[in-house]
Amino acid sequence: MPIRLVILGSGSATPTLLRNPSAQWLRIQDTDMLIDCGEGTQLQMQRYQLRMNKLKAIFISHLHGDHYLGLPGLISSMHLTGRTAPLQLFGPDPLIEILKNQFEVSETRLNFRLDFTPIRANAASFLGNFKHFTAQSFPIRHRIPCTGFLFREKHHLLNIRKEALKAYRIPIPFLQGIREGNDYLTESGETIPNQLLTLPPNHPVSYAYCSDTAPDDTYIPFIKDVDCLYHEATFTTNLLSRARETFHSTGAEAAEIAKKAGAGRLLIGHFSSRYGEVDQLLQEAIEIFPKTEAVYDGMELNL
Amino acid sequence: MPIRLVILGSGSATPTLLRNPSAQWLRIQDTDMLIDCGEGTQLQMQRYQLRMNKLKAIFISHLHGDHYLGLPGLISSMHLTGRTAPLQLFGPDPLIEILKNQFEVSETRLNFRLDFTPIRANAASFLGNFKHFTAQSFPIRHRIPCTGFLFREKHHLLNIRKEALKAYRIPIPFLQGIREGNDYLTESGETIPNQLLTLPPNHPVSYAYCSDTAPDDTYIPFIKDVDCLYHEATFTTNLLSRARETFHSTGAEAAEIAKKAGAGRLLIGHFSSRYGEVDQLLQEAIEIFPKTEAVYDGMELNL
Numbered sequence: 001m002p003i004r005l006v007i008l009g010s011g012s013a014t015p016t017l018l019r020n021p022s023a024q025w026l027r028i029q030d031t032d033m034l035i036d037c038g039e040g041t042q043l044q045m046q047r048y049q050l051r052m053n054k055l056k057a058i059f060i061s062h063l064h065g066d067h068y069l070g071l072p073g074l075i076s077s078m079h080l081t082g083r084t085a086p087l088q089l090f091g092p093d094p095l096i097e098i099l100k101n102q103f104e105v106s107e108t109r110l111n112f113r114l115d116f117t118p119i120r121a122n123a124a125s126f127l128g129n130f131k132h133f134t135a136q137s138f139p140i141r142h143r144i145p146c147t148g149f150l151f152r153e154k155h156h157l158l159n160i161r162k163e164a165l166k167a168y169r170i171p172i173p174f175l176q177g178i179r180e181g182n183d184y185l186t187e188s189g190e191t192i193p194n195q196l197l198t199l200p201p202n203h204p205v206s207y208a209y210c211s212d213t214a215p216d217d218t219y220i221p222f223i224k225d226v227d228c229l230y231h232e233a234t235f236t237t238n239l240l241s242r243a244r245e246t247f248h249s250t251g252a253e254a255a256e257i258a259k260k261a262g263a264g265r266l267l268i269g270h271f272s273s274r275y276g277e278v279d280q281l282l283q284e285a286i287e288i289f290p291k292t293e294a295v296y297d298g299m300e301l302n303l
Numbered sequence: 304m305p306i307r308l309v310i311l312g313s314g315s316a317t318p319t320l321l322r323n324p325s326a327q328w329l330r331i332q333d334t335d336m337l338i339d340c341g342e343g344t345q346l347q348m349q350r351y352q353l354r355m356n357k358l359k360a361i362f363i364s365h366l367h368g369d370h371y372l373g374l375p376g377l378i379s380s381m382h383l384t385g386r387t388a389p390l391q392l393f394g395p396d397p398l399i400e401i402l403k404n405q406f407e408v409s410e411t412r413l414n415f416r417l418d419f420t421p422i423r424a425n426a427a428s429f430l431g432n433f434k435h436f437t438a439q440s441f442p443i444r445h446r447i448p449c450t451g452f453l454f455r456e457k458h459h460l461l462n463i464r465k466e467a468l469k470a471y472r473i474p475i476p477f478l479q480g481i482r483e484g485n486d487y488l489t490e491s492g493e494t495i496p497n498q499l500l501t502l503p504p505n506h507p508v509s510y511a512y513c514s515d516t517a518p519d520d521t522y523i524p525f526i527k528d529v530d531c532l533y534h535e536a537t538f539t540t541n542l543l544s545r546a547r548e549t550f551h552s553t554g555a556e557a558a559e560i561a562k563k564a565g566a567g568r569l570l571i572g573h574f575s576s577r578y579g580e581v582d583q584l585l586q587e588a589i590e591i592f593p594k595t596e597a598v599y600d601g602m603e604l605n606l
Contacts, residue, residue, distance in 0.1 A: 014380050017349050021376075039376040040343045046320050063408040065379045069372070073324075073342040076368045077317050094408045101404065105366040105397045107447050144410050 003028050003153070003205050003303040005228075007269065007295040008044040012212075012234050012248075013066045014273040015039065020297055021066035022211055022270060024230070025050050028151060029132040034058045035149060035209050041070035042077050048298055053083045057128070059135070060091030061211060062121075062146035068095065072102045079110050086113040090127050090137070092145060093118040121145030124222060138222035140213035143247045148213070150222055153204035164197040203227075205303050208263075211270050214244065215253040220261050228303045229263040230295070232270035236280050239272075251281040255288035269295040306331050306456070306508050306606040308531075310572065310598040311347040315515075315537050315551075316369045317576040318342065323600055324369035325514055325573060327533070328353050331454060332435040337361045338452060338512050344373035345380050351601050356386045360431070362438070363394030364514060365424075365449035371398065375405045382413050389416040393430050393440070395448055396421040424448030427525060441525035443516035446550045451516070453525055456507035467500040506530075508606050511566075514573050517547065518556040523564050531606045532566040533598070535573035539583050542575075554584040558591035572598040 004027040011019025021038025025045070032054045034041070045052050052074060060068045068091070078087070089095070096116045103110065119125055122145070124138040132154055137147040157179035164170070170184055178184055184192040208223040211232040223229055234248035243250050249257075251268060258266035266289050271278050278294045285292040307330040314322025324341025328348070335357045337344070348355050355377060363371045371394070381390070392398070399419045406413065422428055425448070427441040435457055440450040460482035467473070473487055481487055487495040511526040514535040526532055537551035546553050552560070554571060561569035569592050574581050581597045588595040 014383050015346055015376075017346060039373065040346060043318055043320060043343060063405075065376050065405065065409060069376045069405075070342065073318075073368050073372045080317050092408075094404075098401075098404060098408070101397075101401060102366075102368065105395075105401070105447070106368060144408070 003151075003207055003228075005207070005301045005303060006048055006050060007297060007299040007301075008041055008048065008050075009036075009038045010269040010271060010295045010297050010299070011066075012232075012270045012272050013064065015066070016273050018276075018297065019271060019273070020044055021070075022061075023070065024209065026151065026207065028130070028153060031056050031130055031132065033151075036061055036067045036211070037070040037074060038066045039069040039073075042074045044297065048300075052078055053081060053085070055087065056085075057088035057090065057130075057135075059127075059137075059149050059209075060089070060095055061140075061149070061209070062142060062144055063092050063094060063098075064142075064144065064212065067211075071095075072099060075099065075110070075114070076106075076108065078112070079108065083112045086115055088128070089114055089116045090119055090135075091116075092121060119147050121147055136222075138219055140210055140219050141216040141247060142212045142214070146212060148208060148210040148219060148222065150206065150208045150226065152206040155204050156201035158194070158198035158201050161197055161199055164192075168192055168197070170197070207303055210257070212248055214247045215249050215257050217260070220257065223257075223261045223263065225262045225264075227264040228267065228301075229258050229261060229265070230267040230269065231257055233268035233281055233285060234270050234272050236275075237284055251283075251285040252288055255285035255292055258289045258292070263289075264291070266292040267295050267301075268292060306454075306510060306531075308510070308604045308606060309351055309353060310600060310602040310604075311344055311351065311353075312339075312341045313572040313574060313598045313600050313602070314369075315535075315573045315575050316367065318369070319576050321579075321600065322574060322576070323347055324373075325364075326373065327512065329454065329510065331433070331456060334359050334433055334435065336454075339364055339370040339514070340373040340377060341369045342372040342376075345377045347600065351603075355381055356384060356388070358390065359388075360391035360393065360433075360438075362430075362440075362452050362512075363392070363398060364452070364512070365445060365447055366395050366397060366401075367445075367447065367515065370515075374398075375402060378402065378413070378417070379409075379411060381415065382411065386415045389418055391431070392417055392419045393422055393438075394419075395424060422450050424450055439525075441522055443513055443522050444519040444550060445515045445517070449515060451511060451513040451522060451525065453509065453511045453529065455509040458507055459504035461497070461501035461504050464500060464502055467495075471495055471500070473500070510606055513560070515551060517550045518552050518560050520563070523560065526560075526564045526566065528565045528567075530567040531570065531604075532561050532564060532568070533570040533572065534560055536571035536584055536588060537573050537575050539578075540587055554586075554588040555591055558588035558595055561592045561595070566592075567594070569595040570598050570604075571595060
């Protein structure tokens with residue numbers, strides 16, 4: 001099953017009717033996650049028919065409003081719609097106090113457990129060993145503490161050759177072991193070596209999320225050879241000085257990062273509200289890194 | 304100039320694609336105000352072409368998320384779009400700390416002055432003497448401290464009779480005094496009594512906002528004879544017990560309040576997300592108080 005990504009918000013700090021602030025729905029195997037949660041994210045989920053109570057974990061990159069102000073409302077709606085399953089939340093340390101404060105003034109006692117893990121912003125952190133993937137964070141360079149995220153599928157099991165299944169009539173209980181690399185001992189005592197029974201495993205896919213950040217070589221080791229890189233590209237190059245002032249990137253800079261990292265493909269987003277169309281932004285990135293796509297609200301990708 | 308009201312959110316705690324959470328834009332003469340500010344309100348303003356930086360004052364009734372979670376994002380967008388004019392904010396005491404906390408973690412220093420006035424929830428309060436109207440709050444009965452608001456136009460000046468203007472050739476500098484009730488002394492020394500020069504002033508309009516609340520006689524004196532009453536009507540009567548549990552009102556109860564208060568007209572809103580259509584809710588209100596309308600997102604009214 002491929003990794004599925006749905007863009008819920010492709011805009012930056014000032015939302016528009018076309019571009020909501022940052023939020024992405026990421027599904028790896030059977031685990032649904034949310035990365036960032038700008039204002040209005042819960043309505044975007046309704047718009048794109050994603051059920052909020054399927055979410056197992058939420059990752060917040062930093063505490064600028066356009067990356068987390070939708071969180072209190074989302075959690076409140078989960079509560080009001082009867083959620084009981086625990087929710088994992090990863091984010092900067094002050095986040096949990098902000099939420100608790102809001103639950104306190106509204107006298108809300110959640111029906112479910114909110115398991116908060118604070119993220120260090122000054123060093124890379126291993127965030128979790130999920131069933132089918134791992135998640136980690138790493139520092140990126142913004143005006144306030146901010147982290148990128150890397151999701152990496154675990155190595156897949158070997159694939160069984162269909163013709164071997166037929167030829168050796170392998171009973172089902174043996175399949176898991178063979179997929180893990182075992183040879184097969186037939187009823188007549190013959191050992192069939194694993195390489196006759198299997199094909200190489202599928203490639204484990206990795207996805208990195210870098211928003212918001214000025215371009216910086218320091219985080220390239222964390223996203224090295226990633227299959228898909230999402231990198232913010234708030235401005236076009238003619239607004240480079242504005243990008244430097246605000247610790248953001250241009251389209252060209254995002255592409256340079258993808259190139260240096262050897263990424264498989266690049267998604268750019270977090271576009272300034274001054275851009276109605278982002279053709280120019282995309283063009284300057286493609287000139288440097290051809291496999292670039294500009295994201296839009298509602299975009300669905302299989303990675 | 305009539306009072307203008309635009310409904311930005313007509314839903315309750317769980318937003319839907321049809322009904323945003325509570326927010327209303329109120330214009331009295333040249334003063335634009337916002338009452339409550341649920342998540343997504345700034346986008347609703349864009350949708351209905353209302354310019355956020357025209358707002359002079361914001362009134363927040365209580366600290367349930369669906370009434371204020373859009374405020375940090377709205378204020379941040381005002382800041383990012385270069386607002387310098389002061390903004391008056393009225394709301395429960397903890398609101399300012401919540402906002403300050405969010406500005407602090409995002410390292411935001413507003414370009415404009417935010418003048419906060421805490422509202423007492425246990426007694427009526429006079430909130431402000433604006434140029435053309437007054438604003439006051441009064442306690443209503445919800446699960447957490449909550450207030451209603453009353454906006455009352457000041458007495459209008461007398462209207463000048465057009466035929467008198469012509470007959471006596473009254474110079475413009477005298478008009479203000481005559482509208483305030485003065486007689487007019489002609490150049491030949493004749494005194495023209497005011498009643499020959501003027502017609503009665505326009506009726507000063509009043510508007511009351513009551514959301515969220517269980518119905519209660521205690522707040523009727525504050526909304527007595529109001530021209531237009533907005534009263535929440537979250538549930539139909541068949542969910543009366545749910546209304547009692549959650550300190551909300553039914554359509555019928557909102558109508559009873561309007562009837563007891565002798566309101567000129569009634570607007571109902573804050574509908575539970577379980578209602579796609581609100582015909583039944585409206586019907587049960589109209590049976591008790593015929594001049595009832597159900598609000599919807601984007602509805603514009605002249606009061």
